[in-house]
Amino acid sequence: MTGALSDVRVVSFAQLAQGPFAAQIMGELGADVVKVEPPGGEWMRSAPERDADARIGLNTIWGDENLSFLSVNRNKRSIELNLKDDRHRKVADDLVASTDVLIENFRPGVMDRLGFGYEDVADRNPELVYCSSSGYGASGPYTDRPAQDILLQAMSGVMGITGHVEDPPTPVGTTVIDTYAAMQIVVSVLAALYERERTGEGTLIEVDMLSSAVHLLSQEVAVAANDGEAPTRSEVPGMGHVYLQAPYGVYETSDGHLVLSLSPVAEVADALDIEGVESITTLEEAYERKDEIKRRIETVLSGESTEHWLGRLLERDVWCAPVRDLAAVPDDPQVRANGMIQTIERSDLPDFEVVSLPFRVNGETPPARSRPPRAGEHTDEVLTELGYPADYLADR
Incomplete structure (x- = not known):
């Protein structure tokens, strides 16, 4: 299965995050991915500066x-x-004419001005699956606005439901919209390739970050759309979700934090010997009294270490987990057991660890197929495959 796309060529004009990440996943599944870069390479290669000591x-x-x-x-x-x-x-014309998939994530209209918009290339390659990823879509009032992950977290509602009531709107600590949009690219391209097997025809796919962000919030947006009222964040820090009842949230211990999920309040109260809330048995009451319940639970949990409480709670099948520092995640024993960290070697760079695909095939984690290329490293090779002399683009 890791070679499932071995007969597929992907030409990627994408830069920055979501487009390149999507192309990388398809490459991990076997596709021949050709990354088109401007002379000198994509800007992100050396951002913010060519300084070997830069750690930003x-x-x-x-x-x-x-x-x-x-x-x-x-x-x-x-x-x-x-x-x-x-x-x-x-x-570039010949490269696009020879490919199965094209991915680009410029602002709407840029590829058209360059002569590589969908209408420009579809006649020359009617079997092409053309995926255009943008911030807000190809039409509408926001088309020309800048789009980055934090901007879409703001506009989609993610920030408005994160944190507690006295916090300002709070962003998630990762580029969650970029990553989720990348997965929409992969899913839609794979579906289009499957459809092409039946019809022999290519298609135009349009992915945008705003729609991806709203889709990520499918449950929350659906509730808001039908309920008609904006949710209220908790009065106490650490409640995990605006629409979920206690004990769902983050709790301080004597040496760190742990998370409780959707175990019944009565079960948590019994495991922690908490009086006064053990009679709560309905979701409605657990939601209405969630701030009170959280304070009571946290008063108890703050008295002992995270490991102490994990042992006690897991023994009683209470849903809980430790809050890990990001630096500890690569060495987590389950992360390692799942094969989620791989080391890539490149002779001109220090070895570095990367994150694997998050699934296993016949018990094996798909390996990284190749290291990241140097800018233009395969120019001569690709030219030769297209029938050009290897030095065709050399300065004359």
């Missing part, structure tokens, strides 16, 4: 390339093309 969160430089870039660009070949140069455009 997601923009940490590893060797001389951006670690975030490296994390979403393995399983690809790279070709450098200047789409404003006629020779380069001719190569």
Whole structure:
């Protein structure tokens, strides 16, 4: 199954996060992914600067390339093309004509101006699955607005239901919209390829971050749309969801935090010897009194360590988990047992660890198929495959 897409070629014009991440997943499933980059490579390769000592969160430089870039660009070949140069455009035309899937995530209209919009290429390659990913969609009042993950968290309602009532709107601590939109690209492209097997025809797919964000909130948006009222965040910090009842939330212990899920209040009260809430048996009462219940539970939990309470609660089958520091996740024994961390070697970079696909096939985690390429590393190789001399794009 890890070679399920071995007869599929993907040409990716995508940059930054969600488009490259989607292409990487398809490459992990066996597709030949050709990444088209401008001369010198995609901006994210070296952002914020070519400084081997730069350590700026997601923009940490590893060797001389951006670690975030490296994390979403393995399983690809790279070709450098200047789409404003006629020779380069001719190569791009032939490359698109030879491919099964095209992915791009520019603002609406950019690919059309470059001459590679769907209408431009569909006649030359009627079997092409063309996936265009944007911030807000190809039409509508927000089309020309900038789109980044935090902006879509704000507009979709994610921030408004995170945190407690006295917090400002609170973003999630990861680029959740980018990642979810990437998965919509993968799902829709795979569906289109399956449909093409039956009809022989390609299609245009449009994915956008706003729609992906709203879809991510399917349960919450559906409740709000039908109930007609905005949910109210809890008065106490750490309640996990605006629409869920106690004890669902984060609780402080003497040395850290743990999370309780949807175990019945009476069961939690019995496990912790808490009086006064053991009679709560309905979801309605558990929701209405959730702030009170949380305070009572946290008063008890704060008296002992996280490990103490985990042992006691898990023994009684109360749904709970420790709150882990992000740096501890790669070495978590279950994460390792699931094969979720792989080491990639590249002779010109330090070895680095990457996150695997989150499923197993016949008991095995799909391996990373190839390291991230250098910018333009495969230009000559791809040119030769298209029938050009290897030095066709060399300066003359």
